[in-house]
Amino acid sequence: MNKIKALEKQNNILSFKITLAMIIFAVQLYAMAMSVRYYMAGESTALWPAALFSILLLVVSISVAIFDRKHKEA
Amino acid sequence: MDKLSKHPSRETDQHDEGWREQYPIDTVKEQNQNRRQFLKTVVAGSALLACGQVALVAAEARRAQVKQLSDKRMVLDVNLSDIADGESILFHYPDEHSPCLLIKISDSKVLSYSQKCTHLACPLIPKAEEGMLFCPCHKGAFDLETGNPLFGPPKRALPRVQLSVDDTGLITVYGMEQAL
Structure with missing residues (x-):
């Protein structure tokens, strides 16, 4: 029974990680679309913050993937 | 296998x-x-x-x-007397990728703006008789006098080209005001 609960917990954690990664991807995609739009219109003030924000999200996403790998190995 | x-x-x-x-x-x-x-x-x-x-x-x-680098003075190769009232000419400033429009309202009044729409950079069409610059891509328009958006998707004003005209009708472009 405990084994089943542990498996369920593991499954929920993996689902949460995938959901988080997908949300991060969606936000990055939106930021990219907005940046392209502003770039095309010659507006540059929002490009730097958007790039930093995207890199920050990427770090979070990679951390999730690394955490998942360690979890899998354990 | x-x-x-x-x-x-x-x-x-x-x-x-x-x-x-x-x-x-x-x-x-x-x-x-x-x-x-x-x-x-x-x-x-x-x-x-x-x-x-x-x-x-x-x-x-x-x-x-x-x-x-290219923000410098540039003399246009057209004289003001060669342009009819309400007519416009296209030139590139400050680089070859930046099209601009020069619109002659009268002998004493000449206006110039970037030709790129501030929405998605479509080329604008000058309509001097209607007092506006029209964007055919998404049906947007800018006021000819001020460069402010009149209707449609654009929210920001057009960058205005700074120019001077001397007594002989020689047009000199010397800068571009960034839209707020």
Whole structure:
């Protein structure tokens, strides 16, 4: 029974990680679309913050993937 | 070679072995896109998007550098007396990728703006008789006198080109006011 609960917990954690990664991807995609739009219109003030924000999200996403790998190995 | 797995719907196929020898693709392995692989794919996609953002910043920095370098005085090769009232001419300033419009209202009044719409950079069409610059892409318009958006998707004013006209009608462009 405990084994089943542990498996369920593991499954929920993996689902949460995938959901988080997908949300991060969606936000990055939106930021990219907005940046392209502003770039095309010659507006540059929002490009730097958007790039930093995207890199920050990427770090979070990679951390999730690394955490998942360690979890899998354990 | 290991024995290849069969697709459930092809278990009874009598001619299975023939094509399997020619196309030795394992059905189960081919369809084995598990959740952890999907997670890796999403993270790789995030990395690509972040690289794209950095590339955009680099492209913008380069564009700003080019503009700064070419922000100089330029004499247009057309005289004001050659342009009729209400007529417009196209020129490029400060670089060859930046089209601008010069519109002659009267002998004493000449206006000039960037031709790129501030919405999605479509080329604007001057309509002097209606007092506006029209964007045919998304039906937007700017006021001819001020460069402010009149209607449609554009929210920001057009960058105005600074120019001077001397007594002989020689037109000199010397800068561009960035729209607020």
